[in-house]
Amino acid sequence: MEETYERKQGDAVDGHAESMTLIDVARIAGVAPMTVSRALHRPELVRSATQKKVLDAVRATGYVPNMLAGGLASSKSSLVAVLLPTIASSVFADTVQALMDGLTAARYQTLLGLTGYSAQREEEFVEAILGRRPDGVVLAGTDHTDVTVERLTRAKIPVVEIWDLTDTPIDIVIGFSHERLGEELARHLVKKGYRRFGVLTVDDPRALRRANSFIHELQRHDIDNVPFEIRHAPATLQVGREGASAVLKGSAPEILVCSSDTLAQGVLAEAASRGLKVPQDLAVMGFGDLNAAAHVYPALSTVRVDGGAIGARTAQALLERFASGDRVKDYPVRLDTGFTIIDRDSA
């Protein structure tokens, strides 16, 4: 019981904590290594007196469990990989925040990868990240390379595709249909009486799909030759302003539909500088309402999506899978988080 250990107790605190191991702690606590492991991870299996000895030893040594070793031994990494195109566009900010809040509360950590809208880079990230043996993977969108899909499928871990919807998810999909959004928006605006449209979008794939289905639906209502301006992502105020200028140069739309609120705010600035009244002279439609822009610019219309809900649901879905012990897909999940058209127009 009374192990003789040479270290001076007082000094142990300043010792080489980085080299402290479970065995060191066990020796100092006078118990077996396995008991230390239990005291740390499953305290209910350990007598409280033992528990105390262990915790004292942990504090004295500054021991930090090595999760590489733990993960290797248990085949559980407590890691979730998240692959996003960018965080610059802030479209994903709420989602990431909610997702990480949920995961962190359950003691999962997050490995982040920024793919820049490139399926190729996504593929490389997936390969690199799978090497960490994450317990789950979250990725934006549903367009991936075949290799990406195959690797993810093989990994036999929960995979969540977010911010989009598909009938053939890899595993779980949580988001909304960008095609349907484009269509419904077109129908809504046509019904309001608009006939002359303009479209301003960045080259984010999902934004393009919204825009294409929007324009396609307009065509079904005999509205053709819609001015269509595409700019490189990320969407900034300046891109919005310049894009508006470009659209207005060749046409005189009643309403300019933008791929994001940031773009729409840039359009607002351009309209103001031209003395155009919004929405009377030019109506402006954004997308996202993540910063509640529609509250600040009462003339601004937008399509609101709940990024936070997507993140929260994603965390929830993952945690359910983890808890169920089924690391493979036992049931498909396809969650439509929907969207809301917020219309401030007087048309």
Add this chain to the structure above:
Amino acid sequence: MEETYERKQGDAVDGHAESMTLIDVARIAGVAPMTVSRALHRPELVRSATQKKVLDAVRATGYVPNMLAGGLASSKSSLVAVLLPTIASSVFADTVQALMDGLTAARYQTLLGLTGYSAQREEEFVEAILGRRPDGVVLAGTDHTDVTVERLTRAKIPVVEIWDLTDTPIDIVIGFSHERLGEELARHLVKKGYRRFGVLTVDDPRALRRANSFIHELQRHDIDNVPFEIRHAPATLQVGREGASAVLKGSAPEILVCSSDTLAQGVLAEAASRGLKVPQDLAVMGFGDLNAAAHVYPALSTVRVDGGAIGARTAQALLERFASGDRVKDYPVRLDTGFTIIDRDSA
């Protein structure tokens, strides 16, 4: 040489890739496990014929190296932990993007933690994250709990504190002095002739320090009782608008100094709705210029900081440390990235 392995070559591709190990690959390639490891990580040490055999076997099996095991054996995780208050404020977006670009190019992966401006949460994150044995840690700011500093110091890995400056960094610090910024801005504006100020800030610690030193410097110029409005982070357009309204209720400043451009844009919206001309009736000062807002709103003044440079320098500093093999601090780095006052006022 000619190992007899039972698996049908063609079918191996559809095999249980998740259970494939270095030994499986070695057997199929007809070499020793160590040779597979070399072929994968240090190809220059392997004859190209051997190299080919190994790569063929890797492809055939869909083998994905287990970095948990590799990290455990080599004491190198190729992981960098990044702790930020939030990504919602977008202040860090450019920084993170540049940082990750640099790290990814060098095959380091990023573990992200969102602390929400809480030193306590940061402390918990540091403990949890150190368990992964990251090769480096990046954290925002220089205000940490004693425990955080002690743990980080003990870890004996490069630590970079960013977006701030201090004379007593844990290890490396890259950013600028928020105190100096507040002072210089105050002197600049006083020199321009302003006498009636208003301050609108969110409760981000660094924003508060800028605001406090700004106000303190004003006092040295005999300007007292500056209206000072503090709102909860994150900074949104709406917070800016409401905050402006609050400040303008009790005073009539010539210039309203805001803790971010987002806030400033909200102020612009409020000014517009009140029919105030900017900057003639009310000048507005932002901070960041990360979205190049100053290009879009010519009346908006701001203090520009280069978030991307901070991220790029951070990646560079870390990679240098990694390359030098010195995991401990061999030389202190204190890099002032500076700031630029962009003044659009006609005062």
Add this chain to the structure above:
DNA sequence: CTGTTAGCGCATTCAG
């Protein structure tokens, strides 16, 4: 250039 031996730090599985 390639193989062998040893062990990284921990958790699983059994005994007690």
Add this chain to the structure above:
DNA sequence: CTGAATGCGCTAACAG
């Protein structure tokens, strides 16, 4: 409730 044996998958260090 606690302990001992074993191995997770890989790489360092050496030997050839």
